[in-house]
Amino acid sequence: MxxxxxxxxxxxxxxxxxxxxxxxxxxxxIPPPGVPPVISVYDERAVEAACRLKDxxxxxxxxxxxxxxxxxxxxxHAISMGADDGYVLQDEAFENLDSFGTAxxxxxxxxxxxxxxxxxxxxxxxxxxxxxxxxxxGEILGLPVIxxxxxxxxxxxxxxxxxxxKDGFEVIEAPMPALVTVSSEIGLPRLPAGMxxxxxxxxQIPIWKxxxxxxxxxELDRSKVHTEITEIFIPTRETKCEMISGATPAExxxxxxxxxxxxx
Amino acid sequence: xxxxxxMSPFKGVMVLGEMTEGRLAPITIELLGVxxxxxxxxxxxxxxxxxxxxxxxxAQEAIAYGADKVYVGEDSLFDEYNSxxxxxxxxxxxxxxxxxxLLIGHTDxxxxxxxxxxxxxxxxxxxxxxxxxxDPSTKLLVSTRPIFGGNAYAKVVSKSARxxxxxxxxxxxxxxxxxxSRKGEVILVEEKVDPSVVKAKVVDRIxxxxxxxxxxxxxxxxxxxxxxxxxxxxxxxxxLARLLGGTVGATRRACDEGWIPVTRQIGQSGKVVSPKLYxxxxxxGAMSHIVGCLGxxxxxxxxxxxxxxxxxVAHFGIVADYKEVLPALIQKFKEQRSG
Numbered sequence: 001m002x003x004x005x006x007x008x009x010x011x012x013x014x015x016x017x018x019x020x021x022x023x024x025x026x027x028x029x030i031p032p033p034g035v036p037p038v039i040s041v042y043d044e045r046a047v048e049a050a051c052r053l054k055d056x057x058x059x060x061x062x063x064x065x066x067x068x069x070x071x072x073x074x075x076x077h078a079i080s081m082g083a084d085d086g087y088v089l090q091d092e093a094f095e096n097l098d099s100f101g102t103a104x105x106x107x108x109x110x111x112x113x114x115x116x117x118x119x120x121x122x123x124x125x126x127x128x129x130x131x132x133x134x135x136x137x138g139e140i141l142g143l144p145v146i147x148x149x150x151x152x153x154x155x156x157x158x159x160x161x162x163x164x165x166k167d168g169f170e171v172i173e174a175p176m177p178a179l180v181t182v183s184s185e186i187g188l189p190r191l192p193a194g195m196x197x198x199x200x201x202x203x204q205i206p207i208w209k210x211x212x213x214x215x216x217x218x219e220l221d222r223s224k225v226h227t228e229i230t231e232i233f234i235p236t237r238e239t240k241c242e243m244i245s246g247a248t249p250a251e252x253x254x255x256x257x258x259x260x261x262x263x264x
Numbered sequence: 265x266x267x268x269x270x271m272s273p274f275k276g277v278m279v280l281g282e283m284t285e286g287r288l289a290p291i292t293i294e295l296l297g298v299x300x301x302x303x304x305x306x307x308x309x310x311x312x313x314x315x316x317x318x319x320x321x322x323a324q325e326a327i328a329y330g331a332d333k334v335y336v337g338e339d340s341l342f343d344e345y346n347s348x349x350x351x352x353x354x355x356x357x358x359x360x361x362x363x364x365x366l367l368i369g370h371t372d373x374x375x376x377x378x379x380x381x382x383x384x385x386x387x388x389x390x391x392x393x394x395x396x397x398x399d400p401s402t403k404l405l406v407s408t409r410p411i412f413g414g415n416a417y418a419k420v421v422s423k424s425a426r427x428x429x430x431x432x433x434x435x436x437x438x439x440x441x442x443x444x445s446r447k448g449e450v451i452l453v454e455e456k457v458d459p460s461v462v463k464a465k466v467v468d469r470i471x472x473x474x475x476x477x478x479x480x481x482x483x484x485x486x487x488x489x490x491x492x493x494x495x496x497x498x499x500x501x502x503x504l505a506r507l508l509g510g511t512v513g514a515t516r517r518a519c520d521e522g523w524i525p526v527t528r529q530i531g532q533s534g535k536v537v538s539p540k541l542y543x544x545x546x547x548x549g550a551m552s553h554i555v556g557c558l559g560x561x562x563x564x565x566x567x568x569x570x571x572x573x574x575x576x577v578a579h580f581g582i583v584a585d586y587k588e589v590l591p592a593l594i595q596k597f598k599e600q601r602s603g
Contacts, residue, residue: 011412013532013551013552014550014551014552015550016548016549016550016551017415017549017576017577018573018576019551020412020415020416020551022416027418029411029412041533099389100386103383126412126413126532126533126552127411127412128411128412129391129392129411129412129413130389131375131392132378132379132382132383132389132391134379135376135379135380135382135383136379136380136382136383137383138383139383139384140383144348144463144464145347145380145464146347146464147347147376147379148376160467165372165469166371166372167471167478168469168470168471168472169469169472170466170469170470171467171468171469171470172464172465172466172467173464173465173467174463174465175463178463178464184526184529184534185526185527187526188520225423225425226382226386226388226389226422227388227389227390227420227421227422227425228421228423229418229419230406230419230420230421231418231419232411232416232417232418232419233416233417234415234416235416235417237558239563239576239577239579240579241565241576241578241581242579242580242581243575243580243581243582243583244580244581244582249582249584249585249588249589249592250588250592250595250596252582252584252589252592253593253595253596254596256564256580256582256593257593257597257600260562260564260580261600263540263541263561263562264484264508264540264541
């Protein structure tokens, strides 16, 4: 079984909000200094899902990431978890793409890799979170698309996917190849062992440019964007925290209860 | 699809209707409300698509809620959502009716359907919109949606791609007002689903029964972070929650530790809640967590570390060890209840 996982490198969301800054003119987020970017949380779960399938059925996992050359870090992370090969898709023409452009480039790379049974993506990216790339990619490749998976089983070229609903879940059966987007409910990603980390560090991660994957640059032309961001802003919050005093925790608790008396 | 700036064949605002238990879903009534406003600003028609074996029975109700036109796809195959069937049928329908704006609920169905439909229609989609406006000069739909897990918002437009699609968060817009004297047109769509397009099939659907109050519906949430330290210590939070008729939530790190099920996770990769009272216990207030609870009317933070970020968003704060504060708090509330 051959699974291809699409992963994205994002600014670490586990930072205090004071470190989160935007550049409203460039309509960009300023990366927090000194905090290294990480693999997007859902994408890491997608790698985990691929590893679980490999544990059971053997086979191979290929990871691709569209981003800067630094994205080799997240590809290496996926390899240390159990992926076999990885590629970074980096080209000037790939910068600031919308969901269609991103899906187009990923699709070209996937067609070049070929011979797959399953494509996995995170349900959405932890940064811009458009939540569309996986589904559009599935449409481009003409595959069945199953979103928000929390469990994936494969048997005889058939997938059985449990997907999350607001108040429960449903089970979907689909023929392979298929595209599945993975939600965090699938469970914790594995921690790579020391040896795997070392091997991943040594692994060659080829960088593929537009010409390497046969991407038609006119498809990525600015005039073809489907959506544009005209403004970004941080909502203002005006809360002042009233510190509850008291000599002992019991006194503090009593003071808090009287403050909250009206509410509950 | 690319529509020209002028003389575009794409016209009107269309709502993709949803039904629950044989009635118009609340989100559909909300979308009819905001859709009516957008259509009036554009001087165009508001239509709604209803799909299902008994969809026709709801057509007059949809008109009463503001629709000028109701398209009815009356096929019992639509009674249960199937991604392949819905995508194919609605895409084909939109290619004939050419709506300029397509409003979809940010629901189980909408979240799955909208991006796929967009992949096929090649329009411009913005997901989880919390505000919708028509730009007065360009007449383009401007949607506001959360980015970076809700720490910032982006305004999104589609200059030329059509339809301009959005999934709209539930309970953001007020429901449309019902007026049974309104008149409208009901159109039966004859086209049937091509069964050969259905590759992925739903084989089971399970409703999860939640014990006690659902996290999203709870008015009081006691939430624990990494500082709680163990699964056993979460029992103290449960005791307080039960006492106040609320429930317990947690941060991603606490869920990752396995102290509490992941279904209790609040934040960017968990649930977004807006209770009356949110008591944040031994959690630092990472960006990814607080976006899930910022809608709370009152946030109380209990943390040993006076520098913890959670105090920046809390209304009341206690700097102390929660293991000493919570038992005292439980005691005081008990006294208050009995007194």
